[in-house]
Amino acid sequence: MPQLPAPDYPADVRARLEADAKEVIARYPDSRSALLPLLHLVQSEEGHVTRTGMQFCADVLGLTTAEVTAVATFYTMYRRKPSGDYQVGVCTNTLCAVMGGDAIFEDLKQHLGVGNNETTEDGKVTLEHIECNAACDFAPVVMVNWEFFDNQTPGSARQLVDDLRAGREVQPTRGARLCTFKETARILAGFPDEREGAVDESGGAGPASLIGLRLAKGETVPARVVHPRGEAPQGDSAPEHLSSHDAPQQTSASDPDHPAGPTAEEGE
Numbered sequence: 440m441p442q443l444p445a446p447d448y449p450a451d452v453r454a455r456l457e458a459d460a461k462e463v464i465a466r467y468p469d470s471r472s473a474l475l476p477l478l479h480l481v482q483s484e485e486g487h488v489t490r491t492g493m494q495f496c497a498d499v500l501g502l503t504t505a506e507v508t509a510v511a512t513f514y515t516m517y518r519r520k521p522s523g524d525y526q527v528g529v530c531t532n533t534l535c536a537v538m539g540g541d542a543i544f545e546d547l548k549q550h551l552g553v554g555n556n557e558t559t560e561d562g563k564v565t566l567e568h569i570e571c572n573a574a575c576d577f578a579p580v581v582m583v584n585w586e587f588f589d590n591q592t593p594g595s596a597r598q599l600v601d602d603l604r605a606g607r608e609v610q611p612t613r614g615a616r617l618c619t620f621k622e623t624a625r626i627l628a629g630f631p632d633e634r635e636g637a638v639d640e641s642g643g644a645g646p647a648s649l650i651g652l653r654l655a656k657g658e659t660v661p662a663r664v665v666h667p668r669g670e671a672p673q674g675d676s677a678p679e680h681l682s683s684h685d686a687p688q689q690t691s692a693s694d695p696d697h698p699a700g701p702t703a704e705e706g707e
């Protein structure tokens with residue numbers, strides 16, 4: 440059975456979106472190049488990309504709905520069903536996973552009572568696991584509406600989602616203040632981001648990331664001294680901690696309950 444046409448936006452909403460779309464399209468030499476920001480624009484209206492939104496994009500860009508749907512369903516930043524005000528993404532790529540990302544994700548699933556890409560009953564939080572966001576020196580990383588919450592633990596991530604659901608203010612580790620998913624979508628559509636701290640000229644990179652930049656500029660960086668296991672560096676010879684990951688970690692050498700190497704039985 441052929442699908443019914445998507446319902447249109449109310450006249451006032453459509454007029455407002457058409458004015459916004461005109462502004463976005465004017466930035467490109469070829470109007471179809473505006474499809475990605477326009478999908479963010481319609482997402483900012485309803486919180487996800489609806490059939491109405493896709494029909495709108497097709498209309499203003501002279502594309503078919505099939506062409507628009509192909510793009511909207513390809514990129515994971517476009518949500519296809521009603522979701523929460525806060526998209527909580529836990530990085531479970533390799534580095535974050537081994538630094539605790541997998542544990543955080545499992546813990547939040549239990550704590551919130553939702554699975555991947557599911558939303559809490561109060562409509563506040565949508566949980567998802569995300570791929571690497573190039574913030575590996577702050578692993579494990581959690582992102583809320585694409586703002587960074589660095590060096591998380593299951594406990595801190597639980598507190599974060601509790602605060603979001605209770606309407607308490609939370610502050611990302613870096614960058615601008617947090618805003619709702621709809622507000623974020625409008626910024627991603629290319630409209631001005633006037634939040635304080637939104638433009639961070641340092642790029643928000645951590646010390647470990649900036650070593651590459653310093654080397655590229657011809658600066659030298661202190662050599663790292665690798666000490667044998669269990670021998671903590673003393674006094675002035677202690678190396679600078681470049682990030683939390685360079686700080687002494689619990690290892691098998693410092694954890695007598697989990698010794699390294701062959702067990703006594705294996706060694707016999």
Ligand code: FES
Nearest residue numbers: 530535571572574
């Ligand atoms: S692996 Fe998580 S930010 Fe890179």
